[in-house]
Every structure is written in C-alpha cells, then in structure tokens.
Amino acid sequence: xxxxxxxxxxxxxxxxxxxxxxxxxxxxxxxxxxxxxxxxxxxxxxxxxxxxxxxxxxxxxxxxxxxxxxxxxxxxxxxxxxxxxxxxxxxxxxxxxxxxxxxxxxxxxxxxxxxxxxxxxxxxxxxxxxxxxxxxxxxxxxxxxxxxxxxxxxxx
Numbered sequence: 001x002x003x004x005x006x007x008x009x010x011x012x013x014x015x016x017x018x019x020x021x022x023x024x025x026x027x028x029x030x031x032x033x034x035x036x037x038x039x040x041x042x043x044x045x046x047x048x049x050x051x052x053x054x055x056x057x058x059x060x061x062x063x064x065x066x067x068x069x070x071x072x073x074x075x076x077x078x079x080x081x082x083x084x085x086x087x088x089x090x091x092x093x094x095x096x097x098x099x100x101x102x103x104x105x106x107x108x109x110x111x112x113x114x115x116x117x118x119x120x121x122x123x124x125x126x127x128x129x130x131x132x133x134x135x136x137x138x139x140x141x142x143x144x145x146x147x148x149x150x151x152x153x154x155x156x
Contacts, residue, residue, distance in 0.1 A: 002093060020032070
C-alpha cells in the first residue's frame, strides 16, 4: 500500500489530493481511494475498503514509514506483518509512474469524484493489460485490452 498525489481542481491554484493504492504481490491493483488528507481517518477508510475488496486477510502489508499506518493496521489486521523497510515498496512506487504518465497529458481533474473514477479506470486497464482477469487470456499482451473490451461488449 502506498499513496501518491495528483492535481485536482484548478489551473492557477493547485490543490493536491492523496491517492491511496493497494497492490498485491502479483502486481494487481486491488483498490484506489482519493482523499484530501493523509491522516488516520483516510488510511482507516482505505484499508477497510481494500480488505473488504480483497476478502482475504493478508499476512504481510508493505507501506512507507508514515506513523499513522501501524495503529490503523493493528486495529484492522492485527495478525499481519507490517513491513516498513527501506526499498520494500519499490514495486508500488514504480507502479505510480504509469498513473502519472497517463495523467500528465490530461487537462486536469476537476473534482475528487472525477479523479477517483479516472484513477480506478486506469487501475482496471492496467490489470487487464497485465493479464489479471480472464478476459482475453489467450491473446498476446499488446492486443489484450482491445480483445477484452470486445469480449465485454459482447457480454453486455
């Protein structure tokens, strides 16, 4: 689990929002939450959402050294090992670059709801591209997204 920030609402006056993202050991993005603050309430809300989405109790949780996380994790997942070693969450940090690369050419995000929708959609497409869903499993990776959307259109 890690957070990054994005610009929301404004060209001249920037308001930074924190994007909490949970990624499992295989690189699948589990959940995304956009929050105005980086505090215990936001972390608790995010971890609760991610754990209910996952439906499995993790044995290990890797985060940065934010002092809020140990308290929240002890309340929500007391059996999990909380790793905060340096460079332990590099795969998550590297995954942020894909999101930032996608958001850079856009003209900006106006509301938190828009940011939540766009970032969750990006996570869905990343998971499709990486082959975490059964859609287009037998298609080469370069054509996987187009084939998956064709399968989804037929299913709908």
